[in-house]
Amino acid sequence: MAHVNSNRKLTNSRAGLAMIGGVALLCSTMFASAQQRIMTITATEPMTTDHPYGESSAPVYSMWCHIYGCLGRYDHVANKPVGILAEKWEMIDPETWRFTLRKGLKRHDGGPGPTSRDVIHTLNRIRTDKESVHSSFVAMVEAIVPVDDLTFDVKTKGPAVNLVSALFDRFIITSADLFEKHGREADKKFAVGWGPYRLEEYASDRRAVLRKNPDWREVDGFDPMEAPDVVILQQMREPEQRVTALLNGEVQVARLIPPQLVRRLEGRKDVKVDKTGGIETMFLAFNNTMPPWTDVRLRQAIAHSVNRQLIVDRLLGGYALVQNGMVGPNQFCYTGKPDRVLEFNPAKAKQLLAEAGYKDGGPEIDFYTAVGRYVSDRQVAEAVAQMLRQTGFKVRLHTPEYANFWSEVRRGKSPFYYMGRGSVFDASDAAGQLYATGGSPRIQYSNPKFDELLKRQYAELDPQKRCQLWRELNQILIDDAPTHFMWTHSVITGLRANVELQVERSGEFWLPRSRMK
Amino acid sequence: MARAIALRLLGVIPVLFLVTLVLFVLLRLAPGDAADLLMPDDASEEEVSRIRERWGLDRPVLEQYWRFLLASVQLDFGRSYRYGEDVFELIVNRFPATLELALIALVVAAVIAIPLGIVAALKKGTALDGAISVFAIAGVSTPTFWLGIILVLFISAEMNLLPSAGRLPYGVALPHVTGVHLLDALLAWRLDLLGLIASYIILPAMTLAFGMIGVIARITRGAIIDVAQEEFITTAVSKGLARGEIICHHLMPNAAVPIVTIIGLELGVLISGSIIVEVVFSWPGLGTLLYQAISVRDIPLVTGIVVAYTSLFIFINVAIDIIYFMVDPRIRASQAV
Numbered sequence: 001m002a003h004v005n006s007n008r009k010l011t012n013s014r015a016g017l018a019m020i021g022g023v024a025l026l027c028s029t030m031f032a033s034a035q036q037r038i039m040t041i042t043a044t045e046p047m048t049t050d051h052p053y054g055e056s057s058a059p060v061y062s063m064w065c066h067i068y069g070c071l072g073r074y075d076h077v078a079n080k081p082v083g084i085l086a087e088k089w090e091m092i093d094p095e096t097w098r099f100t101l102r103k104g105l106k107r108h109d110g111g112p113g114p115t116s117r118d119v120i121h122t123l124n125r126i127r128t129d130k131e132s133v134h135s136s137f138v139a140m141v142e143a144i145v146p147v148d149d150l151t152f153d154v155k156t157k158g159p160a161v162n163l164v165s166a167l168f169d170r171f172i173i174t175s176a177d178l179f180e181k182h183g184r185e186a187d188k189k190f191a192v193g194w195g196p197y198r199l200e201e202y203a204s205d206r207r208a209v210l211r212k213n214p215d216w217r218e219v220d221g222f223d224p225m226e227a228p229d230v231v232i233l234q235q236m237r238e239p240e241q242r243v244t245a246l247l248n249g250e251v252q253v254a255r256l257i258p259p260q261l262v263r264r265l266e267g268r269k270d271v272k273v274d275k276t277g278g279i280e281t282m283f284l285a286f287n288n289t290m291p292p293w294t295d296v297r298l299r300q301a302i303a304h305s306v307n308r309q310l311i312v313d314r315l316l317g318g319y320a321l322v323q324n325g326m327v328g329p330n331q332f333c334y335t336g337k338p339d340r341v342l343e344f345n346p347a348k349a350k351q352l353l354a355e356a357g358y359k360d361g362g363p364e365i366d367f368y369t370a371v372g373r374y375v376s377d378r379q380v381a382e383a384v385a386q387m388l389r390q391t392g393f394k395v396r397l398h399t400p401e402y403a404n405f406w407s408e409v410r411r412g413k414s415p416f417y418y419m420g421r422g423s424v425f426d427a428s429d430a431a432g433q434l435y436a437t438g439g440s441p442r443i444q445y446s447n448p449k450f451d452e453l454l455k456r457q458y459a460e461l462d463p464q465k466r467c468q469l470w471r472e473l474n475q476i477l478i479d480d481a482p483t484h485f486m487w488t489h490s491v492i493t494g495l496r497a498n499v500e501l502q503v504e505r506s507g508e509f510w511l512p513r514s515r516m517k
Numbered sequence: 518m519a520r521a522i523a524l525r526l527l528g529v530i531p532v533l534f535l536v537t538l539v540l541f542v543l544l545r546l547a548p549g550d551a552a553d554l555l556m557p558d559d560a561s562e563e564e565v566s567r568i569r570e571r572w573g574l575d576r577p578v579l580e581q582y583w584r585f586l587l588a589s590v591q592l593d594f595g596r597s598y599r600y601g602e603d604v605f606e607l608i609v610n611r612f613p614a615t616l617e618l619a620l621i622a623l624v625v626a627a628v629i630a631i632p633l634g635i636v637a638a639l640k641k642g643t644a645l646d647g648a649i650s651v652f653a654i655a656g657v658s659t660p661t662f663w664l665g666i667i668l669v670l671f672i673s674a675e676m677n678l679l680p681s682a683g684r685l686p687y688g689v690a691l692p693h694v695t696g697v698h699l700l701d702a703l704l705a706w707r708l709d710l711l712g713l714i715a716s717y718i719i720l721p722a723m724t725l726a727f728g729m730i731g732v733i734a735r736i737t738r739g740a741i742i743d744v745a746q747e748e749f750i751t752t753a754v755s756k757g758l759a760r761g762e763i764i765c766h767h768l769m770p771n772a773a774v775p776i777v778t779i780i781g782l783e784l785g786v787l788i789s790g791s792i793i794v795e796v797v798f799s800w801p802g803l804g805t806l807l808y809q810a811i812s813v814r815d816i817p818l819v820t821g822i823v824v825a826y827t828s829l830f831i832f833i834n835v836a837i838d839i840i841y842f843m844v845d846p847r848i849r850a851s852q853a854v
Contacts, residue, residue: 133568139561245682440561
């Protein structure tokens with residue numbers, strides 16, 4: 001019977017400061033809210049717009065998927081894609097996928113269930129709406145062709161076995177009817193969809209309040225009766241504040257706890273800490289066309305100079321998993337340790353430097369890192385720079401503001417930098433963009449064999465053969481070292497003891513499967 | 518007086534012109550733009566270029582600036598790239614939260630700092646004066662982000678006395694009249710909510726006020742010491758007037774001008790300087806808005822907010838001039854001549 005809003009609990013605890021009338025009000029609202037389970041979750045990414053395609057981050061995709069509904073999601077526990085609004089999908093040919101939507105769904109306002117027309121409207125809006133920033137993950141889609149009201153074909157521009165992983169968790173379906181009637185106002189006054197929660201309040205930079213859709217049943221028929229009735233996504237950017245809010249009961253779920261704050265939560269009976277292996281891949285990247293990084297020996301020398309495990313143990317509190325290549329144990333198509341890896345080996349690094357003509361030390365290199373974007377990024381970069389100096393590199397470490405850093409990386413102007421790539425589960429798209437010839441200016445790597453294998457895996461229908469291709473791709477990336485992979489961070493989430501929530505590798509969770517005791 | 522105010526208000530035009538021009542140029546000189554920063558990592562260069570074109574970021578900077586100027590004379594600052602909303606509306610919606618925080622901080626600071634300054638002046642050279650000076654210097658020197666986090670750690674986490682973030686919890690219905698919650702609660706006669714609203718303001722307001730206490734206390738002390746050396750004070754003492762009467766009727770009115778000036782200027786500083794405090798306490802005001810806007814080079818929003826800050830500073834300065842006129846008979850006399 002602990003179904004009490006945390007905010008009420010907190011305000012009760014400071015009754016001394018509140019006016020007597022305030023306490024009376026709180027008591028009455030406590031009574032009213034005692035019948036419902038309210039779960040407050042910290043939101044760490046910006047929540048700035050009620051436009052469902054206006055912001056691009058995993059937590060925002062997840063929020064709108066819960067409200068409007070997505071085609072499906074990847075269940076990282078069951079290790080398979082599961083439907084949300086779609087109940088079936090199959091590949092008709094390498095360039096066509098057929099999806100079937102669920103029958104019997106009702107829109108939150110009582111309107112009809114999702115149809116192929118809504119799906120086509122969604123694709124058009126993602127592509128043409130002036131405020132949409134979601135167009136990248138539908139870039140591979142040529143067209144969506146309706147088969148009937150509930151069935152449609154997605155035609156891709158080329159073979160795309162990875163289409164499901166590209167669309168699931170991100171392709172948020174909105175109503176064509178409501179948009180035709182109300183335009184952009186539909187997102188504000190008629191933000192209704194088919195998902196397991198409906199939007200009750202959206203206050204940018206503050207919170208979003210979601211209320212359970214009583215009609216919702218999971219695709220397998222599961223009734224989420226024990227899931228929270230109300231979920232509040234409360235904006236809290238500062239990690240200290242998130243931990244504090246969890247400890248004093250203001251929130252029930254505190255996301256993205258940095259390693260140095262985990263100790264504050266451990267050993268307490270009222271909270272628990274969930275540590276899930278993540279899929280945000282961190283790496284040292286080179287612009288392979290900028291000297292001296294045109295020389296593979298120097299890139300490998302960097303790899304041999306960095307003691308990744310030491311950094312994980314000392315700086316990251318052990319909350320990361322060293323990764324060899326682009327596909328690690330937490331990702332799709334991992335087939336075990338690669339045959340050859342670039343281990344920490346300073347002697348080998350010095351030998352490679354000497355072979356490259358730097359017997360007496362050098363070269364002088366500029367090393368960039370974002371600050372405050374990734375876990376302990378500045379400290380990691382400082383440690384890396386120190387390790388490189390010990391091998392003989394003359395390192396100048398630069399720590400620009402993130403906007404400057406990212407713009408330079410995107411334009412291919414950063415020679416050598418530490419950064420990450422979030423939500424790399426199926427690595428196909430990220431590999432295509434970062435390592436395929438002409439993929440982007442960021443790394444400027446080119447290897448015809450890599451390109452050919454990558455193209456083949458897009459068309460390989462047999463999962464085992466596809467994963468074998470990935471093993472080869474991974475090995476090429478290790479040997480050529482266009483980037484040196486460092487680790488994947490653990491996703492650390494603080495939970496109140498009465499909350500059961502399966503945190504997935506992406507850091508997200510599916511609320512209908514959560515429980516509040 | 519009216520002429521002076523009119524001249525001052527006319528001076529707003531070139532100031533705003535220069536401020537916006539400099540801002541535009543600076544933002545354009547920095548690497549990257551909103552399209553770079555708002556599109557996801559996996560967006561291709563073509564998609565980023567398409568967005569850039571859609572938002573008009575591919576046009577020459579002077580053309581962008583000219584379009585901005587033409588629109589801004591009608592108070593149309595364009596749409597924010599990040600929020601997808603009209604910039605003017607965003608500013609109007611967020612301003613009350615910042616104003617409320619700044620005013621509360623100002624009141625807290627003034628109530629603490631002015632008596633401290635008076636005591637320090639009256640006990641000049643004593644240990645008490647020294648202690649107040651140390652406190653004042655500590656206030657000025659303490660970084661607000663640090664103080665904010667420390668207050669959260671001790672008062673919210675350790676003592677569990679006050680909430681660590683936000684402005685009002687979910688489920689509390691408060692009619693929106695002015696957007697200043699305390700005022701709205703009073704207007705709606707919801708006195709039961711005052712304690713709850715205050716509990717959310719106290720920590721950010723204390724954080725903001727701490728730095729200002731030092732400034733106001735030092736200025737008050739200096740002003741009182743200066744006035745205390747005037748002959749009319751010596752005359753008042755010679756006439757045997759009570760100490761309290763001298764302070765209230767002779768010292769304070771004559772020391773008021775610099776104190777009013779600093780309080781007025783500090784209000785402007787508080788409003789424009791609350792960015793870090795708002796971010797630390799997740800306070801949904803102009804500071805948070807500016808922080809989000811700068812981080813993605815949202816030029817319309819950054820420009821709109823800076824224009825709002827600049828206008829506010831000028832308005833406060835004009836208000837200070839009017840207050841001078843009211844509190845200082847010498848200024849009234851000089852205007853009359």
